[in-house]
Amino acid sequence: MTEQTVAYAMGDVTARGFLVRDEALSGPRPGVLVVHDAFGCADYAKSRARQLAGLGFVALAADMFGEGKVAANFEEARPLIAGVGGPEVIRTRAAAALARLRAEPDVDPDRIAAIGYCFGGRTVLELAYSGAELAGVVSFHGGLTVPGDEDLTRIKAKILICHGDADPHVPPAAVRACLDGLVRAGADWQFVAYNVVHGFTHPGVGDDISRGVAYDAAADRRSWQAMRSFFDELFTAPTHP
Amino acid sequence: MNGWRAVWMVAMAALLAGRGEAKIVEQTLTYPMGDVTARGFLARDDAVTGAQPGVLVVHEWWGLNDYTKRRARQLAALGYVALAADMYGDGKVAATPQEAGQLAGAVRGGTLLRTRAAAALATLRAQPGVDPHRMAAIGYCFGGTTVLELAYSGADLAGVVSFHGGLTVPGEQDMGRIKAKILICHGDADPHVTPAVVRACLDGLTRAKADWQFIAYAGAVHAFTNPDSGNDPSRGVAYNEAADHRSWKAMSDFFGEIFATPAGG
Numbered sequence: 475m476t477e478q479t480v481a482y483a484m485g486d487v488t489a490r491g492f493l494v495r496d497e498a499l500s501g502p503r504p505g506v507l508v509v510h511d512a513f514g515c516a517d518y519a520k521s522r523a524r525q526l527a528g529l530g531f532v533a534l535a536a537d538m539f540g541e542g543k544v545a546a547n548f549e550e551a552r553p554l555i556a557g558v559g560g561p562e563v564i565r566t567r568a569a570a571a572l573a574r575l576r577a578e579p580d581v582d583p584d585r586i587a588a589i590g591y592c593f594g595g596r597t598v599l600e601l602a603y604s605g606a607e608l609a610g611v612v613s614f615h616g617g618l619t620v621p622g623d624e625d626l627t628r629i630k631a632k633i634l635i636c637h638g639d640a641d642p643h644v645p646p647a648a649v650r651a652c653l654d655g656l657v658r659a660g661a662d663w664q665f666v667a668y669n670v671v672h673g674f675t676h677p678g679v680g681d682d683i684s685r686g687v688a689y690d691a692a693a694d695r696r697s698w699q700a701m702r703s704f705f706d707e708l709f710t711a712p713t714h715p
Numbered sequence: 716m717n718g719w720r721a722v723w724m725v726a727m728a729a730l731l732a733g734r735g736e737a738k739i740v741e742q743t744l745t746y747p748m749g750d751v752t753a754r755g756f757l758a759r760d761d762a763v764t765g766a767q768p769g770v771l772v773v774h775e776w777w778g779l780n781d782y783t784k785r786r787a788r789q790l791a792a793l794g795y796v797a798l799a800a801d802m803y804g805d806g807k808v809a810a811t812p813q814e815a816g817q818l819a820g821a822v823r824g825g826t827l828l829r830t831r832a833a834a835a836l837a838t839l840r841a842q843p844g845v846d847p848h849r850m851a852a853i854g855y856c857f858g859g860t861t862v863l864e865l866a867y868s869g870a871d872l873a874g875v876v877s878f879h880g881g882l883t884v885p886g887e888q889d890m891g892r893i894k895a896k897i898l899i900c901h902g903d904a905d906p907h908v909t910p911a912v913v914r915a916c917l918d919g920l921t922r923a924k925a926d927w928q929f930i931a932y933a934g935a936v937h938a939f940t941n942p943d944s945g946n947d948p949s950r951g952v953a954y955n956e957a958a959d960h961r962s963w964k965a966m967s968d969f970f971g972e973i974f975a976t977p978a979g980g
Binding site: 639640646650653656657661662663664665666667668669692695696699700703706707 | 903904910914917920921925926927928929930931932933934957960961964965968971972
C-alpha cells in the first residue's frame, strides 16, 4: 500500500489530497474519489481511502478546503465550510479533484466513482448534478440538495444515498424534495434508510444519539456493504459499452 | 429474459465453483394450516451437506405460482433450504385479479395471516438439514405484508425481507417483541404503497425498537421483481430489471449478515 500527498490546483487555491493504492496490483483499475466531512481531509477520510485501496481501487481523498486545512471540532469546521461557498464552488473544487484522480496512469477513466460523508455526501451529489463523467456516487449521511433546472438532463452518475432516518440535519421533507428532484431529472438512484442519526459511519463522533450525531456499527457495516455491491454493479460491466 | 438468464448463470457458476455438483431437488410438501391443508413447495440442493439456513418464501396475491417456485429454486441454488408457503390452502392459484383479491382478502386482516405463516415456518423449521437458528422469510407483495406480520408476531426468525410488500404498522401488542431484522425493498413510484404509508410503517418499526432497513428504488412501481408484470410502469405494476437485481443483491448481503457463517458451510 503506498500513500502520498498530492497537490493539485483548485482555482486560485492549492489542494493537498491524499492518494493511496495497492502497488501489488497492476493494470488499469477503478478509481474512487473520497470527499471528507466537515473536518477536512483528516484521518477519517484518509482511513476510508485506505480501505478502498485495500479493495483494489485507486483512491484519492480530496481536499475541499485547500492547503490541507482540517478542523479539530465543529467550531473550527464552520468557517472552513462557509469559506468554500455555494454549490458552484463546491462543484468546481470537486471537479478539480476528480480530474486529478482521472489523470493517474493506472486509473481506468471509464470506471470512476465518488463517495462522500456529510459535507462530502452533499459534494458528490453536486458533482453528479453537474453532469460529471462518473459511473456512480455514494452519499453517506450527506446533506441532500435538489438538482437545479439546468441539471435535469445531464446527470450521468448512478446515485446511492445512505441516510440516517433519524438524522435531525436531514429531515424527511428534505429527503423527499431531493428524491423528487432526482425523479424529475430522470436519474438512476437508490435510497437506503437506516434507523440511526447523523454521522453514523464515523466512530469518532461518539455514541450519544440524543446529540443527533452518533456512530452506529451496524449501519456503518451495512452501508459499506451497500457501497461495495453498488461498485460491483458499476465496475463489472463497462460504463461505455 | 436476459436478466433471468444472467441470474441463473451467476447462481450456477457459484455452485460449480463452491460445491461441485449441484443437485436441486424439489417436492410438494403438504402441511396442516388450521382446518385446511397447505400444499407448499420445497427446494434444496442435495449436494450440500450439514445444516443449512432455511428460507420461507411467501407468494404474491396470485398464490403459490411458478414465479414463487422459481424464487425458491434460486434460494436453493444459493445453498438454502427454501419452502414456498401456500397461504391459501390446497395450492389455490388465482386466474384473475378479482379472484386474487378475494383469496388475499379472506386471509388478510384478523389473525389468519400470522397463523398461516407460522404454520409454514414451523414446517420448514422441522425439515431435516435445516438449522433452526438460521431462518429467514421473504415475501412479494401480499407475501411482503405476510412476512412483516410474521416478524411483528415475534416469530423466531433471524430476518425478513419484503419486496414491494404492503407496509402495515405493528400493533401495540407487538411492541418490544420483534426479533427478526427487517429489510424492506420498495418501489419509490409504487401507487399501492404511498409515502404516507411508508412513513407510518417505519415510524411503527422505530417505536417497536425493531432493527430495520428500508431501500427505495427509483422509478420502480408495484411488483418490480416479477418479469410477468409487464413493462408499462404507467399501469402501476411493472417489472424493473435494475431494481430486481439490486433488491436480490441487497437480500443476499442481508442474509450474509444474519446467517453469519456461509450457507452450506
